[in-house]
Amino acid sequence: MTPPVRLGMVGGGPGAFIGDVHRMAATLDGELTLVSGAFSRDADRSREKGRELGLEPDRVYDSWQEMAEREAGLPVERRIEAVVIVTPNHLHHAVARTFLDAGFHVFCDKPMTNTVEEAEDLCRRVAETGLSFVLTHNYTGYPLVKEARALTRAGRLGTVRKVVAEYPQGWLSRPIEAEGQKQAAWRTDPALAGIGLALGDIGSHADNLTRYVTGLEIEELCADLTSFVPGRVLEDDANLLIRFAGGARGVLYASQISVGEENGLALRVYGTEGSLVWRQEEPNELRLRSLDGPEQVLRRGNAYLSEAAKAATRIPPGHPEGFIEAFANLYRAGAARIRGRTDPGNLDHPTVWDGARGVHFIHKAVESARTGGWVRAGYLPPGEP
């Protein structure tokens, strides 16, 4: 085994659930290890988290700027190799830019940036530096999402005609941002989250998942965005009609006021010859249908699956894998790339260019809602190989 990739984390301080998920996912296979961090703007809280994680105190920093500078000054065999960015959205660009400039690979949470300009800036930096950039659209890590992609790309569905992508949640049904819920507070604040709430937080996942599985690019869209909860500026419910290049049609929605829903991300793809359904809350099965025969239920871990699906699993069939394992597959893909084991032209993880597409998608949806109708939304991010 090659030594594990050394990681530093920006964000993910005490109480920030997503930082722990990233840590568990990164270290699950022993291929990466967390050695450094700037976990909070508050230096005391950053050090508290460092102690909780058992890090060496001199690798825990008061700010991410300090971290970038001092880590870059460490001996090459000791310094971090990659940074994990799990801050609120508005910082993604500055942090990613700084660490890329310092020569570090990046794992960055989504949405990638708050503006398209920032996103494109990162695209160009990644293209220029040749560094790895993994955008953690984690749902792409599920083995049966990879199976869905493999089947669709191999033509098992024929030509795709229709996609239904939905992501209902209910946790923002009440104004909990006004009651001190920190996860809600920053997500509902345009200064931190950008111009979208449901769009950025979960709609971007639905958009990315659609593209990851089908390869379809959006050509036009029409969005209806609503802020249902009193006092909320950003939309907590987003419904879109989509026209893809080549003629396929889509329905995509993201909602955070859908009481009783947890993380109901689901993707349905219908082609001329077959269709498939995948649901995130039951991720170990994929339903595959054809024009004539009975529906098939494909289950994770079985020999009949594609190589891509089999490579993304750790345990035999029937013992469920979940969210953390799927997330870990993105880290494993990043580690393989950093260690030079994968072809940079054929990456099996969301990239900086996917990130730019996602930011562009959010902006076009907002534009459509503001102008009240269909908008053209084709897009090619700069620097994509």
Place this chain on the structure above:
Amino acid sequence: MTPPVRLGMVGGGPGAFIGDVHRMAATLDGELTLVSGAFSRDADRSREKGRELGLEPDRVYDSWQEMAEREAGLPVERRIEAVVIVTPNHLHHAVARTFLDAGFHVFCDKPMTNTVEEAEDLCRRVAETGLSFVLTHNYTGYPLVKEARALTRAGRLGTVRKVVAEYPQGWLSRPIEAEGQKQAAWRTDPALAGIGLALGDIGSHADNLTRYVTGLEIEELCADLTSFVPGRVLEDDANLLIRFAGGARGVLYASQISVGEENGLALRVYGTEGSLVWRQEEPNELRLRSLDGPEQVLRRGNAYLSEAAKAATRIPPGHPEGFIEAFANLYRAGAARIRGRTDPGNLDHPTVWDGARGVHFIHKAVESARTGGWVRAGYLPPGEP
């Protein structure tokens, strides 16, 4: 028991599946009986069907015009009391109009008519005559749809914010109308089906079900209609964004090119306090969720259900009821109305006015698709009590 309501049927000749469904539904409870028919434009086929059904030969007619005239001439205790219209859509208006004018009650398949003008004409005739008119949006007959309505109307979900209504089918994924499939042939022919295919055949059900359960009226809509199958004029896929009066939002789609789907009608309603999910293919359960507690699975036939749901069921819990039983509830409601057992101001079945709303909905969706954006779609049919 009062004697069964005597029915005549127009349409439903040999091979027409829906005629048999209407007959089974109408007679399931012994409250209606089929005594007459004009089953086909082809007099031989009409008589063939009459023989198959064991009808008296002199009550089987060569045309519906003849039937209306001759039945009206029979002694009042012998003639039919109501007509069942199961022809292709383009005939609904003329047949309904003729039988209403002859003093007969009507059970009519959906969509009610091909034009809004025809629909409004029927509205006015029903209002003037006081006759019963049951539009067979049969899904409203399911006991747990009635439960969903009762819960929603009683405020168990709080204020409704969002509705997702979908009706995917796959049976028109290929151009089977060109291969002699008669059900497909007339539905894809604008001269017979009107201006909508998926919209009329199944989208109108999704629209009606939404209104039946929530009581929400459409204010604006934006539709994307596509004809995927080569050679097809009408849309086989219809996706809509909806804004309801009062601020609720909706996603509604109907598709007949969704390979692998059978009759995937599903309704999800989200309010400020709770939500519910009902799926036509598993009609004996209804999922009810609240802001805080666990999801509940309500099952048909149980004592904890509303009176409306309990009155619409025939057998104890755990023995599934299906499509025919639900359909039969519309006939039972019609029989009760004809026999004077229900309040005409409070009918628990889709009415002529619901039919007009459905026809209006189809036309507005087509207008939106043609003009390429949002259209206002508020509507009040004439003569509604």
Place this chain on the structure above:
Amino acid sequence: MTPPVRLGMVGGGPGAFIGDVHRMAATLDGELTLVSGAFSRDADRSREKGRELGLEPDRVYDSWQEMAEREAGLPVERRIEAVVIVTPNHLHHAVARTFLDAGFHVFCDKPMTNTVEEAEDLCRRVAETGLSFVLTHNYTGYPLVKEARALTRAGRLGTVRKVVAEYPQGWLSRPIEAEGQKQAAWRTDPALAGIGLALGDIGSHADNLTRYVTGLEIEELCADLTSFVPGRVLEDDANLLIRFAGGARGVLYASQISVGEENGLALRVYGTEGSLVWRQEEPNELRLRSLDGPEQVLRRGNAYLSEAAKAATRIPPGHPEGFIEAFANLYRAGAARIRGRTDPGNLDHPTVWDGARGVHFIHKAVESARTGGWVRAGYLPPGEP
């Protein structure tokens, strides 16, 4: 169409749910019609039911004995052709015997009789008379049960090794027989129900379904019977291990104290090459598995099903059929037999011989529980063709 088979019913008075089910099932297809009845020991209640059903008053009798005698005296073209027996169990034998002797065909509820001797007496009478005898183990009427049978008999599972048949219910979890619930009262009374409660009421269904699908005959069994509810004499929970002739093994249980269960009848059959699962509460799907490929979900009404499954369905896929439709298939099979349209040597419905096997099964289970261990339970009823 041949004229409908004329039926008389014994039992099924006011409030007896099962009588209405039989009537709806019998008449669903228009192939049988109810013209006569002795609905209750109480002549007034019998007449009340007759009026409710709209029967001619002179065809409603004060007792089943009177009915047998007087119907037999009617002109052949007017008298009933078959009797439907829906009384408590203890009367099945006497009624069936009497009507068979009078030359009438029989539809009889299960368990067939209270003793093996009575059962064998009916077997011999049916063999001698050549009359039709349909035992209403209604679950065999579901289309996908017929598919399961067709697949298993055709060897799609290889050699059957294991069967798990279960029928949990919860409705007798409390002593409702002491609270005036009539359905509970007679079923828990050995004088009326015979020597088994859960065994007779639902265990006999699980046993019959197993045999219907697999063709396996029981060789040995070991039963554990318990009366959980205080004051109850008969068992309300029955758990059995079974050894079938040829080496297959089985687990079979029936329980009426399984709180929260409605009619959870389920059958799982495992062979050397494949397996299948069918659940009564979701009767429109059948799961089929093989050694290597993905699970298949077969759905009612599709072209890929066997002829037997297709012949047993009335409506296209995706519109659920339920309990009444399945039940109606037994009546349709009986009508076909009575009208001479089927081969008496190859009947697709439970017969008098299946009934005898069921009664024998109940008695062997009770014997096993009493003696405390395995008992031999092979059995061949007399007179089977």
Place this chain on the structure above:
Amino acid sequence: MTPPVRLGMVGGGPGAFIGDVHRMAATLDGELTLVSGAFSRDADRSREKGRELGLEPDRVYDSWQEMAEREAGLPVERRIEAVVIVTPNHLHHAVARTFLDAGFHVFCDKPMTNTVEEAEDLCRRVAETGLSFVLTHNYTGYPLVKEARALTRAGRLGTVRKVVAEYPQGWLSRPIEAEGQKQAAWRTDPALAGIGLALGDIGSHADNLTRYVTGLEIEELCADLTSFVPGRVLEDDANLLIRFAGGARGVLYASQISVGEENGLALRVYGTEGSLVWRQEEPNELRLRSLDGPEQVLRRGNAYLSEAAKAATRIPPGHPEGFIEAFANLYRAGAARIRGRTDPGNLDHPTVWDGARGVHFIHKAVESARTGGWVRAGYLPPGEP
């Protein structure tokens, strides 16, 4: 954070899936770390695995005996604190005994030993030494299994009357042990696996899960054991009837020839007031039923769950947790015990005494099958607090 508990592993060499599961589970939370191992009888393979895991070469041993001796000789702050035993069953006793004697805590796979005498020997050693012994009946780690336990123990079901515990698998449907499948080879070899195949491998889980949730102790049992696959000595299908102390009844089966099943472990518990159902393949939901109201679906991670269930989860609702996370909860419980954070008299993980019960259960099932009937099976392991 206290420093992580240092682990050594015995077994789990190259290709042994379960070793990697233990390592992922042990290290998921950063509370334990693997520092040493004797991974294979073959010293080269042991070293190969050590390199793959990035261990220091001098902490990888040629045999477990050497490991026990040399680790015990290391400075106390460097030596391992606990051993993880993942060998075939026949070695569990000797390894556990040796490491307990050397003062190390133990994590041991199940079944605990091959004989009751060995099991009781371990019970006594644990009682005497006061060391921690975690038996990795990993299914008890699922949060909703803990919820099921909490609800049952709190009386939400009333008095338990009936338990149905099943564990069907299909992977041993063919004689793959003869085709070089190593996992199958040792499990089907009595010299390595002991007297049970399905009983030891998975039946012991079903037995343990039943006891963990309900607290019920077996009083009598009757088992039917079959070896279906030609050439197999041990049973690959085990069906049992169970009588619990206090009067509850049970059906328990374990099967490895159930084609198409993966790890279908399921538990149903029925009491006088309610019931629950949990299925391992959908572990994030638990169904709870009562005498009168609708079924509730409890989902992992929600605020309405018990403290025990909430403490056993890592991520919010709707993002599935799986097998590895559940397994990790046993390691977390062990670490807490080793670090003195839990009360040894109230351990929330399967113990050495549970292990003895499991071995006793297997032996009694085999005795019942050999003698052909019911056997008494009450048991109290020695030394239990």
